[in-house]
Amino acid sequence: MFHVKQKGNMINFDIIVAGGGHAGIEAAAAPAKMGCSVALITMEKGAIGRMSCNPAIGGSAKGHLVHEIDSLGGVMGILADKTGIQFRTLNKSKGPAVWAGRCQSDRDLYSRAAVEEMENTPNLTIIEDSVTEIITENNSITGVRTRLGKEYSCRAFIICSGTFLNGIMHTGRNQSTGGRFGEPPATGLTESLLKHGFVSGRLKTGTPPRIKKESIDFDVLEVQPGDENLHPFSLRTGRSKFPFLPQVNCHITYTNEVIHGILAKGFDQSPLFTGIIKGVGPRYCPSIEDKIVRFKDKERHQLFLEPEGLESDLIYLNGFSSSLPAEIQYEALIKLKGLENAVMVRPGYAIEYDFFPPYQIDLTLETKLIKGLYFAGQINGTSGYEEAAAQGFVAGINAALKIQKRPEFVLKRSEAYIGVLIDDLVGKSTEEPYRMFTSRAEYRLILRQDNADRRLLKYGYEFGLIPEEMYKELNGREALINEGKNFFKNTRFKPDQFNKYLSGMNLSLLDNSETIDKLVKRPELSLKELLLQINGDEHPIVKTILDDETALEQLEIETKYEGYIMRQYELIEKMEKLENTLIPLSFDYTNLNTISKEGREKLNRVKPRSIGQAARISGGTPSDISVLLVYLKN
Ligand SMILES: Cc1cc2nc3c(=O)[nH]c(=O)nc-3n(C[C@H](O)[C@H](O)[C@H](O)COP(=O)(O)OP(=O)(O)OC[C@H]3O[C@@H](n4cnc5c(N)ncnc54)[C@H](O)[C@@H]3O)c2cc1C
Numbered sequence: 004m005f006h007v008k009q010k011g012n013m014i015n016f017d018i019i020v021a022g023g024g025h026a027g028i029e030a031a032a033a034p035a036k037m038g039c040s041v042a043l044i045t046m047e048k049g050a051i052g053r054m055s056c057n058p059a060i061g062g063s064a065k066g067h068l069v070h071e072i073d074s075l076g077g078v079m080g081i082l083a084d085k086t087g088i089q090f091r092t093l094n095k096s097k098g099p100a101v102w103a104g105r106c107q108s109d110r111d112l113y114s115r116a117a118v119e120e121m122e123n124t125p126n127l128t129i130i131e132d133s134v135t136e137i138i139t140e141n142n143s144i145t146g147v148r149t150r151l152g153k154e155y156s157c158r159a160f161i162i163c164s165g166t167f168l169n170g171i172m173h174t175g176r177n178q179s180t181g182g183r184f185g186e187p188p189a190t191g192l193t194e195s196l197l198k199h200g201f202v203s204g205r206l207k208t209g210t211p212p213r214i215k216k217e218s219i220d221f222d223v224l225e226v227q228p229g230d231e232n233l234h235p236f237s238l239r240t241g242r243s244k245f246p247f248l249p250q251v252n253c254h255i256t257y258t259n260e261v262i263h264g265i266l267a268k269g270f271d272q273s274p275l276f277t278g279i280i281k282g283v284g285p286r287y288c289p290s291i292e293d294k295i296v297r298f299k300d301k302e303r304h305q306l307f308l309e310p311e312g313l314e315s316d317l318i319y320l321n322g323f324s325s326s327l328p329a330e331i332q333y334e335a336l337i338k339l340k341g342l343e344n345a346v347m348v349r350p351g352y353a354i355e356y357d358f359f360p361p362y363q364i365d366l367t368l369e370t371k372l373i374k375g376l377y378f379a380g381q382i383n384g385t386s387g388y389e390e391a392a393a394q395g396f397v398a399g400i401n402a403a404l405k406i407q408k409r410p411e412f413v414l415k416r417s418e419a420y421i422g423v424l425i426d427d428l429v430g431k432s433t434e435e436p437y438r439m440f441t442s443r444a445e446y447r448l449i450l451r452q453d454n455a456d457r458r459l460l461k462y463g464y465e466f467g468l469i470p471e472e473m474y475k476e477l478n479g480r481e482a483l484i485n486e487g488k489n490f491f492k493n494t495r496f497k498p499d500q501f502n503k504y505l506s507g508m509n510l511s512l513l514d515n516s517e518t519i520d521k522l523v524k525r526p527e528l529s530l531k532e533l534l535l536q537i538n539g540d541e542h543p544i545v546k547t548i549l550d551d552e553t554a555l556e557q558l559e560i561e562t563k564y565e566g567y568i569m570r571q572y573e574l575i576e577k578m579e580k581l582e583n584t585l586i587p588l589s590f591d592y593t594n595l596n597t598i599s600k601e602g603r604e605k606l607n608r609v610k611p612r613s614i615g616q617a618a619r620i621s622g623g624t625p626s627d628i629s630v631l632l633v634y635l636k637n
Contacts (some may be wrong), residue, residue, distance in 0.1 A: 013146065013154050013155060013156045014042075014155050014156070015155070015156045015157070016040045016041060016042040016128070016155060016156070016157045017034070017039035017040045017041065017157065017158055017159065017403075017406050018031075018034050018039050018040070018041045018042075018157060018158065018159045018160070018161065018399070018402050018403065018406070019041070019042045019044060019134075019146075019147055019155055019157040019159075019160045019161070020041065020042070020043045020044070020160075020161045020163060020395075020399070021044050021045070021133075021134040021147070021160070021161070021162050021163060021164060021192070022044075022045055022162065022163035022164045022165055022167070022189075022380070023043055023045030023048070023050065023051035023052065023117075023121070023129070023163075024051075024052070024053070024055075024163055024165040024380060024381075024388075024391060025052065025079065025380065025388040025389070025391040025392040025395065026163035026165070026379040026380030026381070026391035026392060026394055026395030026398075027043060027045060027051075027161075027163035027379075027380070027395060028051065028052055028078060028079075028082075028117055028120070028121065028392070028395065029072065029077045029078065029079065029392045029393075029395035029396035029399055030161045030163055030377075030379055030395035030396070030398050030399035030402075031043040031121065031124070031127055031161075031399065032077070032078050032120065032121065032124050032127070032399070033076065033077065033396055033399040033400050033403065033466070033468060034399045034400070034402055034403035034406075035124050035125060035126040035127040036076075036124060036125070036126075036467065036468055037400075037403045037407070037466055037467055037468070038126065038403075038407075039126060039402075039403045039406055039407075040126050040128075041126060041127050041128070042127075042128045042129075042130055042155060042157070043121060043127060043128070043129050043130070044130045044131075044132050044133070044134050044147070044149065044155075045129070045130075045131065045132075046131065046132070046133050046167075046182075046186065046187070046189070047131060047186065048118060048129055048131050049114070049118065050114065050186065051114065051117045051118045051121055051129075052082065052113055052114045052116070052117025052118065053110075053114045053183075054108065054110050054113060054114070054388065055165070055166065055183045055210070056208070056210045057309065057319055057321055058107060058108045058109070058110040058113070058309060058310075058311050058312065058319055059105060059106065059107050059108055059309065060079065060082075060083040060087070060105070060106050060108055060113075060236070060388060060389065061083065061103060061104045061105035061106055061236065061389065062093060062103060062105045063093055063094065063101065063103045063440065063441060064103065064420060064439040064440050064441045064443070064444075065103070065105075065387060065388075065389040065390070065438075065439060066092075066093070066102075066103035066104035066105055066236075066389075066452055067103060067420045067439075067441070067450065067451075067452045067455070068389040068390065068392070068393045068420050068421065068424070068439060069083060069104065069236045069389055069392075070104070070236060070452040070455035070456075071393065071419050071420060071421050071455045071458075071459055072389075072392055072393055072396050072421075073236055073237045073238060073239070073455070074238065074455045074456045074458070074459040074460045074463055074469075075396060075400075075421075075459050075460075075462055075463040075466070075468065075469075076463035076466055076468020076469045077392065077396045077468075078117075078120055079236070079388075079389070079392045080235070080236035080237035080238075080239075080240070081120070081236075081237045081239060081240065082113055082116045082117055082120065083106050083108060083113070083236050083237075084106075084235040084236055084237050084240040084245060084246075084247070085112070085116045085240075085247055086108050086109045086112040086113040086116050086247075086248065087106035087107065087108055087109075087246060087247075087248065088106075088107050088108065088109050088248050088249065088250060088251050088310065088312070088313060089106060089107035089228075089229035089250055089251055089252070089253060090104070090105075090106045090107075090229050090230055090233040090234065090235075090246065090250070091104075091105050091106070091229050091230050092104055092105075092230060092234060093105055098448075098564070099451050099453060099560045099564070100441065100447045100448045100450075100451050101441050101447070102451070102452060102453070103441075103452060104234055104236055104452060106236070107229075107251070107253060107309055107310065108312075109248065109311075109312035109313055109314075109315070110311045110312050110315065111312050111314075111315065112248070112312065112313075130155075132149040132150055132151045132153065133149060133150040133189055133191075134147045134148070134149055134150075134162075134189075134192055135148055135149060135150050135189075135190070135191030135192055135195065136148040136191060136192070136195040137160060137192075137195050137196065137199065137373070137376065138154070138156075139199065139373055139376075142372065142373055142374060143373065143374040143375050144157065144158070144159065144160045144373055144374065144375035144376045145157070146160075147160055150191070157375075158375055158405075158406050159375045159376075159377065159402035159405065159406060160375065160376050160377070161368075161377040161378075161379055161395070161398045161399060161402060162192070162376070162377070162378050162379070162382055163379050163380045163382065163391070163395055163398075164189050164192065164380075164381070164382050165182065165183075165356075165380055165381045165382070165391070166182055166183060166208065166354050166356040166381055167182030167183075167186075167188055167189040167356065168188070168189050168192060168193045168203075168356050168357035168358075168382065169188055169189075169190060169193055169356065169357050170182045170183070170188040170189070170354055170355065170356045171188070171354065171355045171356075172184070172352045172353070172354045173274040173279065173280060173326045173352060173353045173354070173355070174326055174327075174328065174329055174350050174351070174352045174353075175269070175272045175273070175274070175326070175327060175328030175329065175331070176272055176274070176279070176328070177328075178274075178279070181354070182354075182356075183354060184210075184349065184352070188356075193357045196359065199372060199373060200372055201359055201363060201370070201372060202359065202360060202363065203357045203358065203359050203360075204282075204357070204358055204359070204360055204384075204434070205281055205282035205283075205355055205356070205357060205358070206282045206283055206284070206355070206356060206358050206384060206386075206435070206436050207280050207282035207283065207284045207353050207354060207355045207356075208284060208285055208288070208353065208354060208386055208436055209284070209290045209324040209325065209326055209351060209352065209353035209354070210324055210351055210352060210353075210354075211291075211319065211320040211321065211322070211323040211324045211325060211351045212320055212323065212325070212332050212333075212336060212347050212348075212349060212350050212351045213311070213317045213318065213319060213320070213347070213348045213349045214308075214317070214318045214320055214336070214342065214345050214346065214347060214348065215316055215317070215318075215345070215346035215347075215348050216310070216315075216316045216317065216318050217316065218342075218344050218345045218346040219254075219308065219318060219341055219342055219345060220341045220342075220343070220344070221254055221308075221341065223340060223341050224254040224255060224256055224308065224340065224341040225254060225255040225256070226252050226253075226254055226255075227252060227253040227254060227255055227307065228252050229250050229251075229252070233245065233246055233250075238456055238460075238473060239473070248313060249313060251310050251313070253307055253308060253309050253310070254307070254308040254341070255305060255306070255307055255308070256306050256308065256339050256340050256341050256342065257303040257304065257305055257306065257339075257340070258291070258303050258304045258306065258323075258335075258339065259302070259303050259338070260302060260303075261338055262335045262336075262338045262339065263295045265331065265334050265335040265338065266291060266292055266295055266325075266327060266331060266335045267292075267295065268331060269292075269327040269328050269331035270292065270296075270327075272327070272328050272331075273292055273326065273327050274326050274353065275290065275292060275293065275326060275353065276292070276296075280326070280353060280355055281355065282355040282356070283434060283435040283436070284353070284435070284436065285386050285435065285436035285438065286435055288324070288386065288436075288438065289324075290324045290325050290326060290351075290353065291304070291322070291323045291324060291325050292325060292326075292327055304322060305322060306320055306321060306322040306323050306339070307320075307321040307322060308320060308321075308341075309321050317348060320336065323336065323351065324351055324353075325350075325351035325353075326351065326352055326353035327351075329347070329350035332347065332350050332351055333347045333350070356381070357382075358381065358382055358383065358384045359378055359382055359383065359384075360384060360432045360433070360434070361378070361383040361384055361428035361429055361432050361433060362429065362432040362608050362609050363378075364377075364378050364383065364428070364429060365429065365610075365612075366413045366425055366426065366429055366612065366616075367397070367398075367401040367405075367411045367412070367413060368383075368394060368397055368398040368401060368425065369398075369401060369402075369405075371610065375402075375405070377398040377401065377402055378398070379391065379394035379395045379397070379398040379399075380392075380394055380395060383428055384428065384432075384433040384434075384435075384436065384437055385424070385428070385433075385436065385437045385438065386436035386437065386438050387438050387439070389439070390424060390437070390438060390439055393420075393421045393424055394424070394425065396421075397412065397414070397421060397425060400412045400466060403466075412462065413425075414459075415582065416444070416445065416446065417446050417449065417450075417575040417578070418450075418458055418459070419450060419455075419458060419459060420439060420443075420444055420450055423439075423443055423444045423450075424437075424439055424443075426616065426619065427443060429609060429616075430609055430611065430616055430619045430620045431619070431620065432609075445574075446571045446574070446575060448564060448567050448568050448571050449568060449571050449572070449575075451560070453556060453557070453560065454557060454560075456477055457477065457481065457557070460473070460474060460477050461474070480551065480553060480554050480557075483544075483547060483548065483551065483554050484554055484557050484558055484561075486544060487544060487548050487554065487558045488520075488558065488561070488562070490519070490542070490544050491518060491519040491520040491523070491558070491562060492518055492520045493518070494518065494519070494542070495516040495517060495518055496516055496517060496518070496519070496537070497516050498512065498513035498514060498515065498516065498517070500536055500537065501513060501517070501522065501533065501536055503536075504532060504533075504536050508527060508528075510525070510527060510528075519533055519534070519562075520562055520565075523559065523562045523563055524562065524563055524565070526563075529559065530555060530558060530559035530562065530563075531549070531555060531559070534548060534549055534555075535549070578615055581613065581614045581615035581618060582613050582614075582615035582616075583613065583615075584613055584614040584615070584632070584635065585612060585613050586611055586612060586613060586614065586617065586631075586635065588610050588612065590610070591607070592606040592607045593607060595630065595631070595634065597630045598627045598630050598631070599624065599627060602624065602627040605620050606620065606627075606631075614628065614631060614632060614635070617631060
C-alpha cells in the first residue's frame with residue numbers, strides 16, 4: 004500500500020495534508036497508519052502541534068471530543084497525557100453527562116511530543132513548505148503546488164490551515180500579517196480555491212497577554228489545584244507511570260470596575276469597535292473588551308493564571324484576551340490583584356483569517372465541488388484544538404477509506420459529539436467561530452466521556468488503529484456490564500443485607516427484600532458501597548465488578564440514570580426513521596414550489612443526505628419537511 008512514487012518531476016503521495024496543527028496531525032497520522040503514503044506539508048516542522056492560544060487540552064464538551072478521538076485511534080489524548088502538568092475533571096458536582104477532562108499542558112513539550120509522534124509514524128513524510136495552489140482534473144484533486152515552486156501529486160488533499168489563510172494580527176491600530184505570533188500567513192491557497200468556485204469568509208479570534216512568572220505575587224491569589232485522583236485522556240496511557248510530569252497549580256484573580264474603566268479608555272483605538280476588524284469573533288470566548296461591553300452590569304470577571312510550562316517563565320492570563328493597544332492592556336492588568344508589578348512579555352492580539360463556510364463540505368468533510376479535496380479544522384469555521392483534531396481525524400480516515408475503496412465513515416449525532424459537530428457544520432453552516440458545548444448534543448446522556456470507548460472503539464479497531472487486545476478487553480467488559488445489569492435486576496436481597504449500611508447513613512430501612520437495581524437509584528447510595536455489603540463468595544459476580552473500576556462506574560451511571568437514558572434511546576429510535584430516509588445527492592430542490600424559497604435555497608446548498616439532516620438545516624420549516632417526505636414517497 005505504501006507508494007511514494009516519482010511521476011516525471013512530481014513526487015506522488017496517496018494523501019497530502021497541508022498544515023501540521025491539531026487537525027493536520029490527526030489527518031496525517033490516521034491514514035498513514037492505515038497504510039497510505041502521506042505527506043504532511045507544513046510551514047515549520049518545529050511548530051507541529053503548537054498551541055496558538057491557551058496551553059490546555061479538553062474542558063467542557065472538548066474533553067468529550069478528546070476521549071472520542073482517542074477511542075477512534077487518534078493521537079490527541081496520548082499527546083495531552085504525555086505533556087499535561089495539571090489534570091482536572093470539570094463539572095464533577097453535576098451529572099456524569101457533563102463531566103469533562105481538562106489538562107493544563109506544557110506548551111513546548113506538547114509540540115515536541117507531536118513532532119516526535121509524526122516522525123515515528125510509518126508512511127508519513129514531513130515537508131517544510133507552504134501549499135499555495137491546488138491542481139485538479141475533471142473536478143478531482145490531482146496535486147498541489149507550493150511556495151518553494153514544487154509540485155506534488157496526490158489522490159486526496161486535506162487542508163488544515165488553521166488561522167493562517169491571509170491572516171492579519173491586530174493590537175490597537177497596529178496591524179501585521181501573520182498566521183499567529185511570530186509566524187507568516189499562508190497566501191495563495193484561498194485565491195486558488197476561489198478560482199475553483201469556493202466561497203470564503205472572514206473570522207477572528209484573539210489571545211490574552213503573556214506575563215512574566217516571577218513578576219506575579221502568587222501568595223495573594225486564589226489557588227486552583229489539579230485533582231487528587233487523576234484521569235488520563237487516553238485508553239492507551241499506562242496508568243502505572245501516569246502522570247508523566249510534575250503537577251502544578253493554576254491561580255485565580257478578578258477584574259474590577261477600575262480596570263474596566265481603564266480598558267474602556269482604549270475603545271476608540273480598538274480594532275474591534277472601530278470597524279478595522281471585519282471578521283466575526285467567537286461569541287462564547289469573547290475578548291475582555293467585548294465582555295465589558297456585553298455584560299455591563301458585571302462588576303468583575305474571573306481570570307485564570309495558567310503556567311505555559313514547567314520550564315517556561317510565562318503565564319497565560321486566561322479570560323483577558325484583547326486587541327486593545329498594548330499600553331492600555333498593560334495599564335489595566337497591573338491593577339489586577341497579584342499583578343501590581345507584572346511584566347507584560349507580550350500583549351494580547353486578535354487575528355483575522357479566511358475560512359470556508361462549511362455548507363461546502365459533505366459529512367465526510369470532502370468538499371462538494373472537488374472530489375478528493377477535504378477541509379478540516381479552523382478552515383471550516385470552528386475554533387479550538389479539539390474541534391480541529393476531531394475533524395482532522397474524520398477527514399484523514401475518509402480520505403484513506405476512499406483510496407482503499409472502503410465504505411465512508413460518518414458518525415451519527417446519536418453516536419458521538421464528533422457526529423454532532425460535523426452535522427452542525429454541514430447542515431447549519433456557521434457565520435461565527437463554532438465551538439463545541441454539551442448543550443449542542445441532544446443525546447448527551449448517552450454521549451458521555453466515560454463511555455466513549457463503548458461507543459467508538461469498534462471503529463478504531465476496524466481502521467486498524469486500536470490494538471486487538473484492547474478491543475477484546477472492551478468486549479469482555481461489555482459482557483460483564485450486561486451480566487451485572489441482569490444480576491442487579493433479578494436478584495433480590497433480604498432487608499438485613501443492607502439495613503445496617505442504611506441505618507449508618509441515617510436513611511430509611513428496608514421492610515421487604517429489594518434489588519440492587521432499585522436501591523442504587525436512590526441518589527444517596529453508591530453502587531460500590533451496596534456491593535460491599537454482599538458476600539462475594541456467594542455471588543462471585545460482585546467480586547468481579549468490584550475489581551473492575553471501569554465496569555463499576557459504567558454500571559453505576561447506567562443503573563442510576565436508566566430512566567433518562569432509556570428515554571434518549573427511544574428518541575433516537577424515533578429519529579432513526581428520518582435519518583434512514585435517504586435523499587439522493589443529485590436531488591434538485593429548485594422546482595419544489597411548495598417549499599419556501601429560503602428552504603429550497605438552503606436544501607440545494609447543503610444537499611442533505613437524509614430527511615433527518617434536512618430537518619436540521621436552519622431556515623427549513625416542519626412543513627418543508629412534510630412536503631419533502633411526500634415528494635420522496637411519490
Ligand atoms: C491568536 C489566536 C487566538 C486563539 N484563541 C482561541 C481561543 O480563545 N479559543 C479557541 O478555542 N481557539 C483559539 N484559537 C484557535 C486555535 O488555535 C485553533 O482553533 C486551532 O489551533 C485550530 O487547529 P488547526 O489544526 O485548524 O490549525 P492551527 O493550529 O492554526 O495550525 C495550522 C497549521 O497549518 C500550517 N499551515 C497553514 N496554511 C498552510 C499551508 N497553506 N501550507 C502548509 N502549512 C500551512 C501552519 O503553519 C500551522 O502549523 C486561537 C488562535 C489564535 C492564532
